[in-house]
Amino acid sequence: xVDQFPQALSIAGSDSGGGAGMQADLKTIQERHVFAxxxxxxxxxxxxxxxKDAFPLPTKIIDEQFAALDEDLQIKACKTGMLAxxxxxxxxxxxxxKYDFGPLTLDPVMIAKGGAPLxxxxxxxxxxxxxxxxxxxxxxNLPEAEKLTGQTINTTDDMQMAAKKLQNMGVQNVIIKGGHxxxxxxxxxxxxxSNGRSFWLSAPRVNTANTHxxxxxxxxxITAELAKGNSVEQAIKIxxxxxxxxxxxxxKVGHGHGPLNHWAYRKVEANAEV
Numbered sequence: 001x002v003d004q005f006p007q008a009l010s011i012a013g014s015d016s017g018g019g020a021g022m023q024a025d026l027k028t029i030q031e032r033h034v035f036a037x038x039x040x041x042x043x044x045x046x047x048x049x050x051x052k053d054a055f056p057l058p059t060k061i062i063d064e065q066f067a068a069l070d071e072d073l074q075i076k077a078c079k080t081g082m083l084a085x086x087x088x089x090x091x092x093x094x095x096x097x098k099y100d101f102g103p104l105t106l107d108p109v110m111i112a113k114g115g116a117p118l119x120x121x122x123x124x125x126x127x128x129x130x131x132x133x134x135x136x137x138x139x140x141n142l143p144e145a146e147k148l149t150g151q152t153i154n155t156t157d158d159m160q161m162a163a164k165k166l167q168n169m170g171v172q173n174v175i176i177k178g179g180h181x182x183x184x185x186x187x188x189x190x191x192x193x194s195n196g197r198s199f200w201l202s203a204p205r206v207n208t209a210n211t212h213x214x215x216x217x218x219x220x221x222i223t224a225e226l227a228k229g230n231s232v233e234q235a236i237k238i239x240x241x242x243x244x245x246x247x248x249x250x251x252k253v254g255h256g257h258g259p260l261n262h263w264a265y266r267k268v269e270a271n272a273e274v
Contacts, residue, residue: 006224007076011039012216013044019213019253024259037069041082066098076228077101077223086120086126104137136171138166145162175236206248210252210258211247249261
């Protein structure tokens with residue numbers, strides 16, 4: 001009999017610096033007491049100072065990773081992160097249509113914090129038109145939400161309008177991350193659920209440069225919670241608390257944009273049990 005221990009899948013690129021990408025996903029999923037599996041799409045050479053080089057993997061090995069997981073494991077939820085280019089995006093879409101790995105959390109890794117594009121225009125179109133409708137939840141930051149919807153987001157009303165547009169494009173649930181509103185003392189995310197319920201999640205902004213991998217960590221935490229059977233709303237709320245803890249109780253690694261403290265939420269849970 002197959003062990004029913006909760007299992008989740010990260011479909012993403014490798015970050016040699018360990019702060020983002022698949023490495024952040026693995027650390028987060030493990031911290032949430034879920035077994036993490038992977039489909040590696042690309043390899044990057046990077047550190048806290050930036051990306052030095054990247055190598056997308058052949059689609060044959062991507063296909064074979066999906067097939068191997070489907071043959072043996074009981075994956076209950078999955079997520080996508082950095083998908084490299086249009087060829088890799090299409091390969092992932094084809095495999096997600098072929099195999100049932102539970103609810104999909106789409107982290108549309110398109111634009112870096114500094115505004116640099118991480119995905120070509122043709123790949124963005126495939127994400128929007130083919131991958132987005134497969135997703136249970138999408139987790140864009142403000143520039144990514146702008147890219148997907150084609151609208152400018154300057155206000156909280158704009159965020160709500162963009163969320164509705166994304167939902168109309170086929171995704172069931174939306175969380176738009178408001179971290180790019182730099183003049184706000186709060187980091188506020190807008191959530192729109194498939195049942196029409198909407199709400200804001202806010203946390204005091206922390207003055208730190210060590211926020212590399214926040215998007216990966218949030219989406220990975222949501223994926224882990226869904227794999228455990230939690231509702232989308234529960235998964236989002238837990239994940240917001242998890243990410244807030246990783247930033248607030250920070251660590252210093254490297255000389256640039258440092259990583260999160262992925263074990264910080266243990267203290268939050270320990271204090272809650274006292």
